[in-house]
Amino acid sequence: MDKFEVKLDQAARAAWLSYVGGRTQDEIAAQLGVSRPGVQRLLALARQEGLIKVHIDHPISNCMTLGQALRDQFDLEFCDVVPVDPDAEHNSAHYVAVAGCDRLTRYLERTEPLTLSLGSGRTVRATVEAVSRMDRPQHRFVSLVGNVARDGSSNRYDGVTALADKTASGRFLLPAPVVAGSVEEREALLNQRLFQAIASVAAEAEVGFIGVGPINRQATLFQDDFINESELDELLSCRAVGELLGWPLDAQGRIIDCSVTRRVTSPALESLAPQRLVALAGGTDKGPAILSALRGGWLKGLITDEAAARYVLDNAVRR
Amino acid sequence: MDKFEVKLDQAARAAWLSYVGGRTQDEIAAQLGVSRPGVQRLLALARQEGLIKVHIDHPISNCMTLGQALRDQFDLEFCDVVPVDPDAEHNSAHYVAVAGCDRLTRYLERTEPLTLSLGSGRTVRATVEAVSRMDRPQHRFVSLVGNVARDGSSNRYDGVTALADKTASGRFLLPAPVVAGSVEEREALLNQRLFQAIASVAAEAEVGFIGVGPINRQATLFQDDFINESELDELLSCRAVGELLGWPLDAQGRIIDCSVTRRVTSPALESLAPQRLVALAGGTDKGPAILSALRGGWLKGLITDEAAARYVLDNAVRR
DNA sequence: TCTACTCACGAACAATTGATCAGTCAAGGG
DNA sequence: CCCTTGACTGATCAATTGTTCGTGAGTAGA
Structure with missing residues (x-):
């Protein structure tokens, strides 16, 4: 041995x-x-090595209440709220990740083949990291968002590879930038046979775990070099508050039509409606983006933290 | 609040x-x-309060190997082996209980109504103790073995009440001694309407978690005053090595026909064949009893510890 | 064969956790 | 109104856990 x-x-x-x-x-x-x-x-x-899994078996009433309220108000299948830890240096992503891991594992444990799609971002990546090794060769994981940066380097926060490694499952990575350089480049990418093959796997997914990105100077989309500064400025100027899979959303959760939008390579959000999209995101700074995604009705599940949950509830006037 | x-x-x-x-x-x-x-x-x-659940996420290879061997040799659906802790003062029942709790919880989490039967004994009780509170009013728990001692007192190790309390489920207790005072008394008990009602619920159970009792001076059956000393002597003299639900078994796992057997009030083991009987038992002293139960083919699942597993494998010549 | 390197071990120390106990405060009763 | 009772608090100390660092064994290359 x-x-x-x-x-x-x-x-x-x-x-x-x-x-x-x-x-x-x-x-x-x-x-x-x-x-x-x-x-x-x-x-x-x-x-x-993550051999030790601790589970706190108590519906921390505060979180429970917040979760219930979010579930009711935004018609979600489920909503997990984890307690927040204001002075955690690693901005609470870990907490959300542990809860996300629980949900994710529930899917993975299934014996029937499962096609599961993943978004990008630190939170998704951290969630995947928390999953324990298991043998699930029948499953397939597919990325919903291109994982190539503008400079050609691959995304450090790709979850598909990590998850497929842990479970010995099939992996389908989208070899494209999130936002193409031009409308023509996008067109060319979308017409590639390989790209279409992966997109069709993505369309078959039953459930997707995705991140929610805020649009501001700290936006992951920008920090990780998926868009450049002028593109960020454009998004800000047309009042984008968040993004799902690269699609910029306004405060009401509608996709904003701007030059960036026309170059996004991810599957159209509308086309993902048949699958259960679960968002993983926490922290006050992501509050507006999460609220936007909820208002747009794009999500079926949400895993977040107290801070973001409270922000959303405080700012969501009942429609 | x-x-x-x-x-x-x-x-x-x-x-x-x-x-x-x-x-x-x-x-x-x-x-x-x-x-x-x-x-x-x-x-x-x-x-x-048992809010903290720790799960070690690694197939401790040694235990894995033992479990696999037992599963193969005795045609079990599953067999969990937990590591042993020689100088644990509380004779390792806790370890088995934690593993048993995992399996049990998997059943309880089901949303469809479940009828689950329980045996008696310290291990079963400890397993139930480890279960966390959850709301499952649709389930029913039924005892497979009388929980009244010869002096009329109720069994301290009754799991049904504890489990039903934790889950707000229905409970069906067998109000009878494990071994009746006489054949006539047994007959009278079995003819009671109430008794029959409970027995019919027991017959509907899909799965049962039961203990395995060794037959010796330390036998639970004897210690807990379910049988008296002369009955114990009789069992020993006809080479009983263990018991399931009060039914004494010989080394080959066959039910022994003796005066005690004719007064046991539990459902016949044969009648329980349609349900999945899972035994919870650990410790070398229970080794012979476990081996006997396995040889008899009464079990579909086993949760035990290294010590017992090794005893069984060392002493089981392939049939 | 010698030398340099790596790696794992355990001694010793620092930090954290668990337990005890005397003091304090609030509620209830005389 | 004062006293008793009991539960809670935080100071303090003992036990346990986490970390650092020097040492020596083992190994590969000169």
Whole structure:
């Protein structure tokens, strides 16, 4: 057996003794025949490898209430709200990711083949990272959004590859920029056989986990070099507040018609209506974008945090 | 809102910050506006109330191997083997219980109505204890084994009540001793309308979680005053090695015909064949009993620990 | 064979967590 | 109005956990 496997094995055993059995590291050390710092290292490894899954089994009423309100008001199938941690340096994406992982895992556990689409962004990526390894060769994952930046480099926040690696499933990546350089380039891309093949897989997906991007100076779309500064300025000037898969939305959730829109390569949002789109996004700064996406009625599920949930409810006058 | 609910709420929040967020108690204290020992108390409460569920996400290869072997050899649908902890004072029942809870929860999560039967014993009880509260009014739980001791007292290890309480489901308890005082008494019990009603619910169960009892001086059946000493002696003298629902089994898993057998009030094991019987039992001392139950082919699933699994595999010559 | 390098180990120390206990405050009763 | 009771609080200390760093074993290359 692989040396690393043996370590992991022992790490799992140590973790079991520590977390489930509640024994001290000294006891575990005696048990496994290693030194106490050895146990420490094993536990650190177990945590790092994501072997340890903690689940807090209580509907934190505040979050429950917020979730219920959002579900009712925006006609969602589900809405999970996680508690916020104001001074978390890694802006709470982790919390949303853990909750997202729960939902995602529920789909993955299915034995029938599943086609699942993924958006892009840090939150989606973090969610995928939190998923545990499992063997699901029957599933297929497909990206809903191009993962090539303007300079040709691939997106660091691609979730499809990571998820497919973890589950030994099929992967379908969209080899295109989110926003093409010109209308003609977009046309050319869309006519490629390969591109169409992937788009048709995407159309077959039952469910999609996507991010929600705010449109501002910190916009992921801009930071990650999918659009340039003048394009960002254009979006801002026509009052875009957020984007889904690259499609800019106004405050009411309508897709804005502007020069950028005509060059977006992602599948049309309308065409994704048959699938269950689940948005993963948290933080006050994403509030306006989330509200917009909800108002547009694009989402069937939402996983967010207290801060964003409160923003949305405070600013959503009942239509 | 209830004062206790508020506490629990805050406890859940503290637990979230601590376990999922990985923050220190000092940080959590600042966050929630309580003192550090206050956080300590909240976390203790959360643990005590079973709000925190830890799951080690790694097929500990050793256990995996044992489980696979048992599954293959005895034609089981599944077999979970948990690692053993030799110097755990509470004889490893807790470990088996956690694993059992996982399986049990999978059934409970179903939305369609489920009828589930339960055996008796410490392990079954501990498994039920580990289940988290959920609302499942559509389910029904029924006991497969009488829960009245010879002195008329009710069994401390009854799982049906505990599980029904946790899930707000229907409960059906068998108001009878496991072993009746005489053949006539048994006859009288079986003819009661109430008894028959419960037995018919039991017959409808899809799945049953039961314990496996060893037959020796430490036998639960004896310790808990379901049978008296002379009955125990009789069972020992006709080579009983274990019991399922009170039915004594020989080393080959056949039901032994003796005076005790003719007074057992539980449903006949044969009649339970349509349902999925899952045994929960661990520890070397239960090894012979588990082996017997497996040989008899009574089980569809087994949740046990390394020690028992190894005993069974070491002593089971391939038939 | 020697040397340089890597890697894992465990000693020692720092940080965090868990437990105890005396003091305080609020509610209820005389 | 004062006293009793009981629960909660936070100071303090002990236990446990996390981290750092020097050491030595093992290994590959000169």
